[in-house]
Amino acid sequence: MSTPEHTPRRALPEASTSSADIKDSPGTTLPEPAEGMNADQAAAAAVDAQTAPARPKHGGRAQGPMGMSMGGEKPVNFGVSLRRLLGHLRPERPLIGGVILMAAVGVGANVVGPKILGKATDVIFTGAIGQMLGQQFPAGTPTSVVVERMRAGGGGQFADMVEKMGAVPGVGIDYDRLGHWLLLALALFAGSSLLGFAQGWLLNGVVQRSIYRMRQEVSSKLDRLPLSYFDKQPRGELLSRVTNDIDNVSQTLQQTLSQLLNALLTLVGVLAMMFWVSWQLALVTLLIIPVSGVLAGIIGKRSQKLFAQMWKSTGELNGHIEEAYSGHALVKTFGRQKEVEQVFAQHNDGLFRSAFGAQFISGIIMPVMFFVGNLNYVVIAVVGGLKVAHGSMQLGDVQAFIQYSRMFTQPVTQVASMSNLLQSGVASAERVFQVLDAPEQSPEATGSLPEPISGRVAFEDVRFRYLPERPLIDGLDLVAEPGQTVAIVGPTGAGKTTLVNLLMRFYELQGGRITLDGVDISSVPRRELRDRMGMVLQDTWLFGGTIRENIAYGRPGATEEEIIAAATAAYVDRFVHSLPDGYDTVIDEEGSNVSAGEKQLITIARAFLSDPSLLILDEATSSVDTRTEVLVQQAMAALRSDRTSFVIAHRLSTIRDADLILVMEHGAIVEQGTHHELLEAKGHYHDLYQAQFAAPLEDDAA
Known part of the structure; x- marks a missing residue:
């Protein structure tokens, strides 16, 4: 029998099909469909939830599709969640070091480029001024003589500029020197681009492997979570965390890590170059940092909460x-489309408002940063022009500084504009971390069961409740002898399914113990325990695959002959040959291309193939027709032979031949005995039997 510990991810619903036990708990409600509900039950739960009186809430959990409130989310703790997210990159530290090194070299080459282009500009400008001076002074006149004569003539400001650049009358543009600087700039920019390409390739691998590990962690975590966790989580919300949120984290890391790294290195490099070129202008440029930081902080705080609400609304x-x-x-x-559409409209409107607000407010950052950057550009252009005119700076340096100011404001603007993406990704990461931090089921024990198992099951002073304030099972004692068929009957909410779920260790006891052949089942690993058990549920579950694969799921490695023998015993072979591809017929994930009764026969064949030591049948023939039920009951009798079986039944006609019938009410066994003994006692079982059979006969007679 497959178990949650070694079930493929798509088999997760099977681990949760036992959520019917909450249905059996008196006073306990399950507002939204549990993981294992079939389509009819899911919709019925929705309709019931709309028409039922006020019900107790389950610890802030989300509820069903007919309008109940959805559970709240904690606000994003940005700093803690971001550090934890970056911690997932730790295994990639060597490659991250390489990425940082390449980024540093590439950014360095890119930052030096404007200074080199400034040198080329100086060559051109100096040559142009030299040609102009050649019209006023003899060619080759020393620059010092030219400057002295200009100052004597009252042109001191122009003389300072000529002296700074070293222009010589009659000497034009030095094309060899110009080509040298241009080729050097080209080489720097080309090298920076190549390093950027290599950096992106490495970083992409770092991010994808980190997200791969995160998906593995979540998948492994889901297998370690108790069934109660899935009972309290809407399936769509959980799937949203596992798919949408992880994809959003991947996109955030992919788009922000490289840009943030380059932006920070660019800021450092550009700042150093600006102080080298002109420390006065560098100080002017630095004024934009506190202004930008304050504006980005004000906007970011407002958008952060909206991004958390946006992803919460997406999950809802x-x-x-x-x-x-x-x-x-x-x-x-039931004609409830209008109610469903109204609730959809409410959730859709909530998502629209939160998403619009988050994107709009965070989007304001970009134009605000551009405005601040343009103010800085204007100041630098004016001050730099004055310094060139006074001869305290060369034109190429001003040109380089203007480029540096743009390069400086660009990463500041870039970081600010990425804050919306970063906040969105961290909000998604926190939702994923909430799954990873959920309390797990108790650690696995190291004991073992004897070989072979005779099948003696004993419940000793068992106590269990789903909610602390609502008793369910208190002090229950029961012994099922080897080979016995024990039937469990009683009204809805009596605790029938809870009893077998405790035996399967889907839930842990809160008192007492259950033993199998004298061994406490809590001392045995869950996988070993469940490998000895076969379970057929009322809520059938089939995965997307062939009929052969679905039957073989009960025992991997089974031979073709064993699969067909199990199918024949469960009467699957009778209808499978009418299907287009026989046993190779592919069943979709919802099992919609076979009838409900056929699905149940396939699950029974799966149990036949597993050949369990203990057998649990929870209304296993509820979806088959009367004629097939007779045949299946005969097959079940053969399957139950020589093994202990627990049969949960509402139709009492199916358990007349049981060795022991337990009548449960409010979590307690109120009667036990054989069918005839309980009828003669004229107690609860007699009343149930009369309600099923006597009343219809009286109605027919009337």
């Missing part, structure tokens, strides 16, 4: 869609 909308449309047939049957 996904949860509503999954719950409502998995039971769309019954929703239509």
